[in-house]
Amino acid sequence: MSDLVVRAEGLRKRFGKTQALDGVDLSMRRGTVLGVLGPNGAGKTTAVRVLATLLRPDEGTAEVAGIDVLKQPQRVRRRIGLTGQYASVDEDLTGTQNLVLIGQLLDLTTRDAKRRAVELLEWFDLTEAAGRPAKTYSGGMRRRLDLAASLVGHPEVIFLDEPTTGLDPAKREDMWGVVRSQVTQGASVLLTTQYLEEADALADEIVVIHHGRVIAFDTPDGLKRRVGGLTLRVRPSDPARVPDALRVLDAVAAPGTGASMDDAAGARRGAISVPVATDTAIDEALPALRRAGIEFSDLGLHLPSLDEVFHSLTESTTAPQTTAAKEDELV
Amino acid sequence: MTTLDVPVRNIVGDIDKPRGGALAAQVRHSVALARRSLIKTIRTPEALIDVTLQPIIFLLIFTYLFGGAITGGDRHAYLQFLLPGLLAQSLAMGGIALGQNLNADIEKGVFDRFRSLPVARSAPLVGAVVADIVRYMTVCVVMLGFGSVMGFRVETGLLPALAAVGLSIGFGLCFCWISVWVGMMVRTSGAVQGTMFLLVMPLSFGSNVFVETSTLPGWLQSFVHVNPITHLVGTIRGLLVGGPVQFHLLITLAWMAGLLAVFVPLALRAYGRRA
The missing domain is CATH 3.30.70.2250 (B family DNA polymerase, N domain, alpha/beta motif)
Structure with a gap:
């Protein structure tokens, strides 16, 4: 069981009238990439926020790096890196200041935090912009800084919530390179995406989420066999x-x-x-x-488009979904 | 992007133990986050208008426009009366921006990152409040500096004046937790400002800031007597231009403790709930 670095069972979360998560199970093996695929509003971001200790689910359990997310969130936080859907760097701080602050919050000494910032800025090709406030950065540069920020603490598990949404294809491939290199160094990456192509390029396994439920969990090849390659x-x-x-x-x-x-x-x-x-x-x-x-x-x-994937997958799960809806009504 | 390898982990020891113990870590994290707020303040000096230009304008308007009418001609006497009051009003208004900034930070997702880091839940809020000290110091310096240009004179001495400044900053730090709480509760930073004005306006005008309490109708006097701004003004007046201090000081300190006891937990709880 220690082979699983993320394990979630029966996650449920409701926001008002929206059932964002409706009984989600997830598992990710150590040293692999898990792609969480789904359209807007499927519940991908909510699932990531639960796993990254930002949100408590109404029901269900979750473990990250073998630690209970609900019972010991601080220990989980020392082992994860999070890059949100919206670049969450501080616009008024320079690239260096952003990274040093995170290093200090991760309990690095100021000197180590500075050294780490220099390393990451160089690696992400931001050395020249290091001294400029992040609000002067282009969209791609901000995204790189945001990703760098999630790597400051050498996390065991990295959560990337739609890391390439809005990036042009060349920048997207750069991001893919970063993800692959992190996995080579032993990290495990959970990334959400709306692009089948991206999940196909990076993920060892793919979870497809739709209306807060997992409707498929398979390897990319297996998924493609089911929906046509x-x-x-x-x-x-x-x-x-x-x-x-x-x-x-x-x-x-x-x-x-x-x-x-x-x-x-x-x-x-x-x-x-x-x-x-x-x-x-x-x-x-x-x-x-x-x-x-x-x-x-x-x-x-x-390639089959995401639409085709959903068309194909939701068709085959229509029957159980309607019965579940009826059960909900009865309850 | 280069293909340089990122060096492996250089943290040694038990990664579950904060360096130097939990308390030291919390202080360190709050200081780091306070520095972040200060950098933002320095980058956007126009954000200091509410603690620099605005108090000056109030001072000018009330002294030269209304001062003569209120006191029957003695503008200098009115300035001596008004300045301690305006100082208190400016402190209360100076805290509004904090709630607005925190609200904007949460909307932008900056706080999501902080919350995913192993820091105490309160550290981002405490850090932001600590950095606000600079704004309250600015209010004091601007009011006393510009006031003295207009002819205001401290009639007591250096130590009481310093005590007035210290108490002012302390009150600002307690009062701003209301703004922090509102910042966590409402949706937009504009709504923070609107809500806080609804609170600060009655508190600062329904007090002894601009006129003697004895000139007010009885029902209003009873409000003025429980208003924390009234007692803060009473204390600062005593410390700057002379008069009894002890009674007002005790009530002010009680209010400060009460504000902290109520609004710090409220703000932290609202921050924890805000998804």
Whole structure:
């Protein structure tokens, strides 16, 4: 059991009429990344706030680093780092002052706190801006400073609440690099995200939360198998060549699948969908289509969108959810 | 972003024990957080207007506009009467900004980070209150400095004057916990200001700040007699321009203790509940 660095059972929290958490179980293995995926308002932030000792649940138990979050919050606080959804650095303080303050609150000596601040600022490429108030920073710089702030105490468990929301793709990849390096050094990371792509890139396991309930807990691959993985989509210019194209593309389809006309309405009408195992399938498909002399107006790789994931997952959990709702009414 | 490794943990010993014991840690954390508030004050000097320019304007208006009418022409006498009162009013108003700042900090999420750190729950609030000492000292210096330019004279001596300043700062530190509590209870920092004005205005005008209590109707006198501002003003007047001090001082100290006993726990509880 000591292998689990986060363990929560039956967490419930109600805010007025909103049941933010409706019986959430979570577990994260030491040295791994757990992705908590869900749309806005699903309860992701509430779950993180409970685990990070900021909020007491109405019901349920939680352990972080083997310590009871409700009974010994101070001991938990010495072992965690938290980066909230909104960059919570102090705008009037400089980068250095922000980090030194947190070091002092973590009981480092002032000298150690300063040394640690210098290290982190250098690592996050903020050395030049170290002496400027954080309000002069760009959005990406603030986010980096915020992340640096959560690492001051070398935490065992790092909670990142939507760390890349609003960042451009290049900055997002930088963040991913930071998360991976922390895990390499032995930390465990729980991150919430609205992006399936991000959870896929970072997480060892993914929990999908919807309306305060866990509707799926799986590896990224397992999740994708359930909702459909990478898809190659081709739209032949000449509709008459569709049967030829289907034959050609069958050859690059993932084992056990085949090319088919996309049955979705709207923009995808007339396109062929091919479930593929890896993105290298496009390297096979392109020359094959050329050899067969099939011209196309559109060709691309698509990951299932978060919408599709939810569509697929909520469909399969609709039945138990309605019965649960009825039980609630009876109670 | 470089790929430099972040060095491993350099904290030694039992990480569950605060360095130097729990009390020393709490003092250290509060001081660190007080320094944060001071840096913010220095960065935004315009935030000091309510303890610099505003008291000066009140002093000018009441001395030169109303002073002659109130005393029948003797403006100097009115200044000697008014200044200790305005000092007390400025202290009460000076605490409003604290509640507003704390409210804004919570809205921005800065306090979430503090709450996720192993510090005493009270440290962020205590730190902010301690830093407010600077604002109350500023009020005293500005009032006495500008007042003396206008002709105000201390008629007692250096020690009583210093005692008046010390008591003023002490009262400010006790009274501002109301503002801290309101800051935790209401939604926006604008609402903190509105709520606090509703409290401070009757307290500062329904007192002996501007006129002698004996000139007021009886029902108002009974309010004035229990008003803490009245007794603070009485004490400061005694210490600066002479007169009996002991009675007012005792009641003022009792009020200060009462304010702390009621509003510190209320503020801490409201802070703990605020998600």
